[in-house]
Each structure stands twice: as C-alpha cells, then as structure tokens.
Amino acid sequence: MLFFLVACLAPFVSPVQWWPISFFTLLFPILLLILILFFICWLIFDYKYCLLSLLAIVIGWKSISAFIAFNFPSAEKQLSAPPDGLSVMSYNVAQFGLYREKDSKYTRQAMFALIKKQQLDVVCFQDFYTSEKKNDFNNREDISHEMHLPYRYFSSDFNRAGMQHWGSIIYSRYPIIKSDKIKMSTGPRSESLIYADIVRDGDTIRIINMHLASYRFDQRDYHNIQKIKNQQDSGLVATRNIVEKMKDAYVGRARQTRVVADFIKTSPYRTIVCGDFNDTPASYTYFTIRGSLQDAFLQKGSGIGRTFAGLAPTLRIDYIFCDKSFTINSYRKINSDLSDHYPVIANFSLTHAK
Incomplete structure (x- = not known):
C-alpha cells in the first residue's frame, strides 16, 4: 500500500x-x-x-x-465517427524498419498500406526517417503523394550530410498557415516539439507533435535485461547500467515536459496534441502535459490501452490529447507489429469556440 x-x-x-x-x-x-x-x-x-x-x-x-478507460469495448469505434469529423493519427514509425531488419522496404510498404487505408486528415509521425540519396527512400515526399496529404512540417532534428534526415513530422490534408519547432532540451541528441496551424472550414487548429526522451536501450541493454531476469551473476552490473540510463531519461523527460506544457498554454487556437511521451499515464510527464486537456483514449477507449509492444504488456506511452472545444467521436488502436509502437487514431468534431 x-x-x-x-x-x-x-x-x-x-x-x-x-x-x-x-x-x-x-x-x-x-x-x-x-x-x-x-x-x-x-x-x-x-x-x-x-x-x-x-x-x-x-x-x-x-x-x-x-x-484505465472505463468504457465498454467496441469492435470498431471508428464506424461511429461522423463523416465530417477530423481524423488524426499518432504513430512512432521506428524509421520504417530502417535498423530493425536487413531489407526494410517490405516493412515500409506494409506501413504505407496500413496508413493509407485509414483515410486520415492529420498524421503525426515520430522517429521518422527520410532521405534524398539516390536509391534510398524519400518518405517525406512519398507519403504526401500516396496519402494525399500535401501539407507538412518536418523537424529534421538530425541529418547526415544534408541528405538523410531524422525527426518528427506533421502531415495535413488542410493548408498549414504557420509552423515551427521548439527545442525541448539541449545536446547533440535533443529533439524538437513541432507544431502546425491548419485551417479547416474557416477554423484554425494547432497540431502539436513530439517525441520525448527515451531510455535509449540498445541490443546490449536488452541482453542485460534478460540476464537480470535469469538472475545471472553479471546481473548486478547490468542493473546498474540500465538504472543509470533510466535515471537520465526520467530527468531529461521531466525538463522537456515543462517546456511542452508551457508551450501548450500559449496556443491561441484550438489544440490537438500527439506524441510518443515514453512515459506511462501514472507519470509526472503525462499529468503535466495533459493538464486540462482531454485524453482521447480515456474518453472513447477501453482497458489499459497498451501502445508499446516491448518490455511490458501495460505500457501506454503514445497519446492524443485535445482541448475542451472538441468532441471526441472515437478512438482506436491498430494492433500492428510493423513498429514497436502501435498507431492510435482519434476522430474529433468542433463543439464551440475556444
């Protein structure tokens, strides 16, 4: 207790x-x-x-x-969404399998097909990769073309020789009148919060997307976690290394969280927040960023809503929030193993002025 x-x-x-x-x-x-x-x-x-x-x-x-979302499960909540609703996806695409397998083109094709099938108005990707190198994948352009999402804003937080890029991106079916990025922390591996103000039927909506600091576990760390589970003699050293990484992530996320929460409060428009927070709903990160916003999962989801496929079966770390000027029509998670995260989708309608 x-x-x-x-x-x-x-x-x-x-x-x-x-x-x-x-x-x-x-x-x-x-x-x-x-x-x-x-x-x-x-x-x-x-x-x-x-x-x-x-x-x-x-x-x-x-x-x-x-x-826990105390709603009755539904086979397909998206069916109840009105045709004029705004459909939004948040998805950590894990660089479309760039480092998970030797030939990632099949994973990429499957992810493109999955995303295209949803007929989305706004898409927020984290851990996004694109390239302008010959014989590589220009995901930034290809998604705009194939998904009919002509408007976009990309953070390009890291790049290699100005040709290969990593970061977060927002795609929109509707025009973007303003967009920018805000550094959430300092250092060579720091990522940005990005936002895009879209105009839909005369209403301006601010879309915010982010990828907060992760534990940055590598294959050696996962191997060490297995040692700990097996209670091997080297488990103590492994535990110390893993705890140190987790400590750095917790402190780093807390600092990023204050930047994010303060920025959300300054929004002059109706606001939708998407992201991979890398933290659970019991955390300081979750409650500080959510503030007075609505959590789409709690409104229309059910159960514990796991969104991360690794480590533990209880990890909901990917979120879609909105302010109270929206009605949340539906929420659903797609159980796909193409990434180590599951994509989540929410459908919104406007109720009153912000």
Whole structure:
C-alpha cells in the first residue's frame, strides 16, 4: 500500500527533484493489482483490514482513472465517427524498419498500406526517417503523394550530410498557415516539439507533435535485461547500467515536459496534441502535459490501452490529447507489429469556440 501511494504521488513530484519516484510509476499496474487482491482477501477473512486497501484506492483514484478507460469495448469505434469529423493519427514509425531488419522496404510498404487505408486528415509521425540519396527512400515526399496529404512540417532534428534526415513530422490534408519547432532540451541528441496551424472550414487548429526522451536501450541493454531476469551473476552490473540510463531519461523527460506544457498554454487556437511521451499515464510527464486537456483514449477507449509492444504488456506511452472545444467521436488502436509502437487514431468534431 505504501509503494502504491508513493506511485500516486508521481503527478506532483518532478523527477528532477526525486528521480526514483518514476520507477514506482512503472510498477503502478502491478501494485494496483496486488492492492485489489489484498482487498478481496481481507474482505473474505477480516473485513476490517480491507478498509485500508479501499482507502489507498480512493486516495490513488487520480492515477487509476488515468490508467484505465472505463468504457465498454467496441469492435470498431471508428464506424461511429461522423463523416465530417477530423481524423488524426499518432504513430512512432521506428524509421520504417530502417535498423530493425536487413531489407526494410517490405516493412515500409506494409506501413504505407496500413496508413493509407485509414483515410486520415492529420498524421503525426515520430522517429521518422527520410532521405534524398539516390536509391534510398524519400518518405517525406512519398507519403504526401500516396496519402494525399500535401501539407507538412518536418523537424529534421538530425541529418547526415544534408541528405538523410531524422525527426518528427506533421502531415495535413488542410493548408498549414504557420509552423515551427521548439527545442525541448539541449545536446547533440535533443529533439524538437513541432507544431502546425491548419485551417479547416474557416477554423484554425494547432497540431502539436513530439517525441520525448527515451531510455535509449540498445541490443546490449536488452541482453542485460534478460540476464537480470535469469538472475545471472553479471546481473548486478547490468542493473546498474540500465538504472543509470533510466535515471537520465526520467530527468531529461521531466525538463522537456515543462517546456511542452508551457508551450501548450500559449496556443491561441484550438489544440490537438500527439506524441510518443515514453512515459506511462501514472507519470509526472503525462499529468503535466495533459493538464486540462482531454485524453482521447480515456474518453472513447477501453482497458489499459497498451501502445508499446516491448518490455511490458501495460505500457501506454503514445497519446492524443485535445482541448475542451472538441468532441471526441472515437478512438482506436491498430494492433500492428510493423513498429514497436502501435498507431492510435482519434476522430474529433468542433463543439464551440475556444
């Protein structure tokens, strides 16, 4: 119960001040499950003690209600979306398989087909790769052409010889009247928050897209995680290295989070926020960026909504938020293993002036 309550403090405590609290947020679903099991056991054997578990659940309801969407599952919520709704996708495309396999063209083709099938109005990609080299993939141009999304803004945070580019990108079916990028942190591997102001039926909507700091685990780290699971003698050294990387990511994300939250508050227009936050709904990152925004998953999704295919089955780290001037018509996740992230799609209608 104590560990669970510490995890529930995470929305209010920045990892910059005390980074270990972020580890508790990773354990949040396990701690919640244990707490519920204790509640049931005490209810059977000595009901007085079940009040302790119930009290912890009540105190932690803010975190619980962000972690679980209490809606009935639907086979295809997109079918209920009105034809004039704004359809938005957020997707970490993992560079279209550039480093996951020897020949990524088949992964790329499959991802293009999947995305094109959705008939989207706005697409926000993270971990995006494009190239102007001969015999390489100019994804930036090809997606505009094949998906009929002529307007775009690309961060190009990293490039090699001015020919190969990595970063985040926003595509739109509607004209972009303004766009820019804001550095979320300093350093050679820092990425940018990007935004694009689109005009649709006379309304201006600000689309914000970001990819927050990840753990940057490599194959050696994943191998070390397996050592830890197997309780091998070298697991202690492996644990120390992994914890150090996680600490750096937690502190880095917390600093980026303040930049993002402050920027969202300055928006003069209706706002939709997409991104790979690399953090769970129990985290400081999630609550600080979300603020007063609506979480499309909580409104129209169900269950825990896992969006990351690796490490743990409870990781929802990809999000679509919007302000209260929107009605969220639908939300859905596509269970595709083409990337290590699942694409998420939400459909919106405008309700009133911002």
